[in-house]
Amino acid sequence: MKRYPLVVVLLAGLVSACQALAPAPEPEEAARIVAAADWDRVEDVKIELRDAGFTPRELKLKVGQPYRLTLVNLGVNNHYFNAPEFFARIAARKAQVPRYAEMKAPRFGNFEIFAAGGTIELWFIPLEEGRYRAHCHLGNHADMGVEGHLVVE
Numbered sequence: 001m002k003r004y005p006l007v008v009v010l011l012a013g014l015v016s017a018c019q020a021l022a023p024a025p026e027p028e029e030a031a032r033i034v035a036a037a038d039w040d041r042v043e044d045v046k047i048e049l050r051d052a053g054f055t056p057r058e059l060k061l062k063v064g065q066p067y068r069l070t071l072v073n074l075g076v077n078n079h080y081f082n083a084p085e086f087f088a089r090i091a092a093r094k095a096q097v098p099r100y101a102e103m104k105a106p107r108f109g110n111f112e113i114f115a116a117g118g119t120i121e122l123w124f125i126p127l128e129e130g131r132y133r134a135h136c137h138l139g140n141h142a143d144m145g146v147e148g149h150l151v152v153e
């Protein structure tokens with residue numbers, strides 16, 4: 001059997017892992033999905049961010065279901081919610097800071113949620129099954145547990 005250098009094997013694995021994900025939807029396609037959805041049946045879900053971790057550590061979601069995800073930071077440090085693969089595979093309607101602001105965009109990158117009660121709501125529809133990591137990249141926060149997964153089924 002021919003032997004490949006380890007780096008080639010690792011790269012091949014990475015490429016096939018990437019190919020397993022469908023391409024992210026175009027903004028126009030995401031907008032059509034958002035417009036066609038029945039937002040009367042929006043489901044409320046929530047992740048609490050603390051300095052020692054996310055609660056829950058794993059949030060289960062269903063493809064095609066409209067959600068309002070509340071992210072609230074109950075820690076004393078600011079925390080990021082980085083989940084690029086997740087954000088690329090949802091149709092976002094808007095993000096909202098309750099009582100203050102609403103941002104309409106087909107795609108978001110990440111959120112920074114300020115300490116001691118900072119809150120943002122993401123209104124969206126999951127488009128593809130998967131297990132998506134979300135984490136805070138500041139300092140050693142992810143090592144301290146400020147991370148979790150969104151599991152879309």
Ligand SMILES: [Cu+2]
Nearest residue numbers: 078079136141
């Ligand atoms: Cu953090």
